[in-house]
Every structure is written in structure tokens, then in C-alpha cells.
Amino acid sequence: MELLAHLLKIFPLIVLRYFFFAGIAYLIFYVWKKQKFTFHKIQPKYPDRKVMNREVMYSLLSLGIFALIGTGVYWAKISGYTKIYTDIHARSAGYFIFSVVAFILLHDFYFYWVHRLMHWDRIYKYVHRIHHLSTNPTPWAAFSFHPIEAVLEVAILPIMVFIMPLHPLAIFIWVIFQTVLNVMGHLGFELFPSGFTKHALYKWQNTSVHHNMHHRYVRCNYGLYFNLWDRIMGTNHAQYDAEFEKVKARTAAAHQPEPVKEEINEVPEVVVS
Ligand SMILES: [Zn+2]
Ligand SMILES: [Zn+2]
Numbered sequence: 575m576e577l578l579a580h581l582l583k584i585f586p587l588i589v590l591r592y593f594f595f596a597g598i599a600y601l602i603f604y605v606w607k608k609q610k611f612t613f614h615k616i617q618p619k620y621p622d623r624k625v626m627n628r629e630v631m632y633s634l635l636s637l638g639i640f641a642l643i644g645t646g647v648y649w650a651k652i653s654g655y656t657k658i659y660t661d662i663h664a665r666s667a668g669y670f671i672f673s674v675v676a677f678i679l680l681h682d683f684y685f686y687w688v689h690r691l692m693h694w695d696r697i698y699k700y701v702h703r704i705h706h707l708s709t710n711p712t713p714w715a716a717f718s719f720h721p722i723e724a725v726l727e728v729a730i731l732p733i734m735v736f737i738m739p740l741h742p743l744a745i746f747i748w749v750i751f752q753t754v755l756n757v758m759g760h761l762g763f764e765l766f767p768s769g770f771t772k773h774a775l776y777k778w779q780n781t782s783v784h785h786n787m788h789h790r791y792v793r794c795n796y797g798l799y800f801n802l803w804d805r806i807m808g809t810n811h812a813q814y815d816a817e818f819e820k821v822k823a824r825t826a827a828a829h830q831p832e833p834v835k836e837e838i839n840e841v842p843e844v845v846v847s
Contacts, residue, residue, distance in 0.1 A: 580648050585641035591749070592637055592717060595757045599713035603763050614763045616786045616821050617710045625707075629714035632704055636717040636724035643728050647735055656735040658742065665739065673744045677734055678751060678799060684730045686803035689796045692723060701726070711760040711789050716753070755799050759785035768822040771801075771815045778802060783818045787811050 603611050604620070651658045659665065692702035704720040719727060734740060758765070761782045770776045771783075780801050788795040794811035797804045804810045811817070 576652075577645055577649055581641055581645045584644050584648075585638065588637045588641050588644070589634065591753055592633060595753050596633075596713040596716055599757050599761055603761065604712065611763055613824055614765070614821070616762055616764055616783055617790070619710060621708070621710050621712055625710075626712055626714050629708055629712060629718040632719060633714060633717035635721060636719045636727070639721055639724040640717075640728045643725070643732065647732055650732070650735070657737070657739040658735050658745075659739050660742065662741050662743065665741075669739075670741060670744060673738060673740055674747050676738065677740065677744060677748045680734065681730050681748070681752065682797070682799045682802065684733070685727075685798040686796055686807075688726050688729075689798075690809075692726070693793065693796070706789065706792060708760075709789055710762065711786065712762055713757045713760055715760045715789075716756040752799075755780075758782055759798075760789075762786065764818065764821045768819060771818045778805075781818060783821055784810075784814060787814060787817060 647656065650656045662670065689702075692698060701720055701722045705715070705718055705723060708715040708718060717724070717727075731745070735745075759780065759782060764782045766776070766779075766781050770779075770781060778800050780797055780799060784795050784797070784801065784804075791811055794809055795804060795814065796809055801810065
């Protein structure tokens with residue numbers, strides 16, 4: 575009964591989190607400020623409503639699976655099986671920060687290799703094809719997974735709570751971080767400035783162009799948060815830097831997206847963001 579109550583409590587929160595972050599991004603870039611940002615669009619075409627409906631439906635299914643597994647973790651916690659600690663003072667502030675950073679880095683490592691596994695021909699069509707139905711993703715595609723992929727994606731949480739002491743706040747920070755970065759990866763717009771992918775420090779951060787190219791070309795750019803494992807394993811698309819600069823250099827004259835029918839009265843600024 576307690577578990578059911580927990581499930582009924584967290585599912586709406588998980589759904590709310592998705593609609594909040596993906597919804598804000600969608601409203602800003604695809605509705606309210608569409609004209610202003612249209613020259614930043616990575617792929618000039620805008621996906622139609624049917625595509626976005628599918629992305630939302632599969633995302634909701636994934637969120638249901640996340641809620642179920644989250645409830646399983648809650649059960650393991652109250653049964654004393656996990657290393658979750660609830661008294662934040664039980665460990666130092668330094669450890670708390672370390673745990674958040676370690677969680678994010680381990681998730682980045684986990685995702686890269688699980689993602690490459692999902693691209694293995696023998697399982698791709700059963701596990702990962704749904705996510706790749708979006709060849710021109712929108713923020714709604716952030717959790718658009720086949721149920722098996724949803725399990726694989728969220729499996730990092732039960733793994734982490736068994737191997738590393740984590741405070742619920744550290745888990746919460748990870749949840750928000752991964753949601754924001756996931757929405758950014760599927761945004762369809764590039765926000766980072768020109769030169770970002772060649773900068774000594776910033777090049778280690780993944781960009782929206784990076785994941786957008788994964789959706790377009792499929793067999794490249796597997797990484798999640800950081801451009802670490804793709805660089806180590808040589809799986810970045812050969813044209814990644816060039817494509818990034820192409821998107822950033824696009825001007826009003828060079829970029830006229832098809833579905834935008836309205837007259838554009840003001841000359842948009844050259845993209846420098
Ligand atoms: Zn993929
Ligand atoms: Zn994706």
C-alpha cells in the first residue's frame with residue numbers, strides 16, 4: 575500500500591518535470607520566439623504535430639517505467655538494502671559534492687556504452703529504433719524510448735544506490751541535471767557560441783548539434799553529457815566541428831525554414847549568441 579502511494583505520488587511529479595522543462599523549451603523555441611530563433615534551428619525543417627505527439631506518448635510511457643523503478647528503489651531503501659543516507663550531516667559537504675559529480679560522470683560513462691550496445695544490429699530494432707524515429711528531434715523526444723530502452727536508461731539509478739552512498743538531494747540534483755541536458759540535446763537549436771567545440775575546455779561539453787547529428791546520421795556521436803567518450807573512442811562525426819560552425823554562421827538570407835509562412839519584417843541579427 576505504501577509502495578502504491580509512493581508510485582502515485584512520484585509519477586505525477588516525474589510527468590510534471592518533463593512537461594515543465596520540455597514544455598518551456600518547446601514554447602520558447604517553437605511557439606513564442608519561433609521567428610527570433612528560427613535562424614538557430616539546426617535542421618531548418620520543423621517536425622509536424624504527429625511526430626511530436628509520438629514523442630510525447632513514448633516519453634509518458636518511459637516516465638511510467640521510471641516511476642515504477644523509482645518505487646522499487648524506494649522499497650529497497652526503506653528495506654535497508656541501499657546506501658542512501660537521509661541525514662545530510664552524516665557525511666561532509668565535500669562528500670556530497672563529490673557524490674553528485676561522481677554520479678554524473680558514471681552516468682555519462684554508463685550511457686555511452688549502453689547506447690553503443692543499443693546500436694548493435696541484433697538488438698537495435700527491438701530496443702532503440704523508437705528513439706531514432708525522431709530524425710529531427712524536438713524537446714519532447716527527451717524520453718521517447720521503447721520500454722526496454724527506458725529500463726536500460728533508468729537502470730543507472732538502482733546501480734548507483736547500491737554502490738555509492740547518496741543523499742536524496744544528490745539524486746534530485748542528478749534528476750534535474752539529466753532532464754535539462756536531455757532537453758538541450760533534443761532541442762533542435764544550438765545555444766552555445768561559435769568556437770565552442772574547438773575551445774580547449776568547452777569542447778568536452780556536448781552540444782545540441784552533437785546529439786542532433788546522432789539522430790540524423792545514427793552511427794556517430796553516442797555521448798550524453800560530455801564529449802569525453804566519443805573523443806576517446808573516436809566516434810565523433812568527422813564533420814562535427816564544421817557542422818557546428820555551419821549552424822552558428824547561418825544568416826537570415828541563407829536560412830529560410832519551409833514551414834514559416836509569415837513575413838519576416840525585421841532583419842535578424844547574425845547569430846553570435
Ligand atoms: Zn542512438
Ligand atoms: Zn536522442
